[in-house]
Amino acid sequence: MTFSPTVTVTNLNHSFGQGTLQKPVLTDIDLVIYPGEIVILTGPSGSGKTTLLSLIGGLRSVQKGSLKIFNQELKGCTKKQLIQIRNQIGFIFQHHNLLKCLTAYGNVRMSLKLHPEISKYEYRQKAVAILDAVGLGDHVDYYPEKLSGGQKQRVAIARALVAQPKLVLADEPTSSLDSKTGRDVVDIIQRLAQEEGCSVLLVTHDARILDIADRIIQMEDGRLQDDN
Ligand SMILES: Nc1ncnc2c1ncn2[C@@H]1O[C@H](COP(=O)(O)OP(=O)(O)OP(=O)(O)O)[C@@H](O)[C@H]1O
Numbered sequence: 001m002t003f004s005p006t007v008t009v010t011n012l013n014h015s016f017g018q019g020t021l022q023k024p025v026l027t028d029i030d031l032v033i034y035p036g037e038i039v040i041l042t043g044p045s046g047s048g049k050t051t052l053l054s055l056i057g058g059l060r061s062v063q064k065g066s067l068k069i070f071n072q073e074l075k076g077c078t079k080k081q082l083i084q085i086r087n088q089i090g091f092i093f094q095h096h097n098l099l100k101c102l103t104a105y106g107n108v109r110m111s112l113k114l115h116p117e118i119s120k121y122e123y124r125q126k127a128v129a130i131l132d133a134v135g136l137g138d139h140v141d142y143y144p145e146k147l148s149g150g151q152k153q154r155v156a157i158a159r160a161l162v163a164q165p166k167l168v169l170a171d172e173p174t175s176s177l178d179s180k181t182g183r184d185v186v187d188i189i190q191r192l193a194q195e196e197g198c199s200v201l202l203v204t205h206d207a208r209i210l211d212i213a214d215r216i217i218q219m220e221d222g223r224l225q226d227d228n
Pocket residue numbers: 016017025043044045046047048049050051052
């Protein structure tokens with residue numbers, strides 16, 4: 001059986017700035033990620049990891065090359081198409097970006113509301129199930145100010161995964177956490193990714209979590225190092 005890739009990047013180039021100030025940030029990137037794969041992207045600060053992640057997430061426009069997510073070409077997409085693609089991706093950032101005025105449940109429900117195919121009558125049951133899976137079953141109705149850093153990051157993971165995305169993009173998800181909490185958080189990402197068969201692309205400097213990867217790729221000066 002063959003699976004079509006979740007992500008196909010071909011000859012992608014990206015630069016910031018204009019004219020003489022133009023600075024290439026990504027050069028000739030080729031990358032394929034298959035369903036169920038956990039890929040860790042690592043490399044020195046400023047090498048272009050976050051830029052690549054944001055392009056794959058449809059958060060920036062593709063300048064040169066090809067980038068396909070779920071078989072859809074992102075280059076030349078309209079804003080509306082990009083939003084539709086973004087809604088199918090689970091994002092986990094270094095800073096959890098929870099809305100303070102909403103409870104853990106309210107934050108997770110925000111993600112479900114982006115999916116018209118999910119009935120509002122299912123919101124509570126789905127949100128509670130995923131909060132339970134990340135160990136927060138007894139904190140469903142807590143506001144973020146009553147949660148620890150690790151608990152907030154787990155709400156962010158629940159929010160990213162509740163709608164069962166086929167792709168999760170995570171940028172330094174453990175960097176603000178102590179090592180035990182960081183470990184718990186990546187274990188949850190790994191377990192849920194395996195259970196849901198989704199692909200994960202995770203940027204990290206954290207050597208302690210490399211073991212969850214099926215593949216580790218290294219970026220240097222805007223290029224992916226070979227043997228990927
Ligand atoms: N919006 C922007 N405008 C101009 N230059 C940018 C912009 N965003 C990033 N850069 C530059 O692009 C290069 C790559 O940045 P990027 O954030 O992708 O690297 P990174 O590998 O994720 O770094 P870190 O590990 O520190 O997060 C850096 O030189 C950065 O200064």
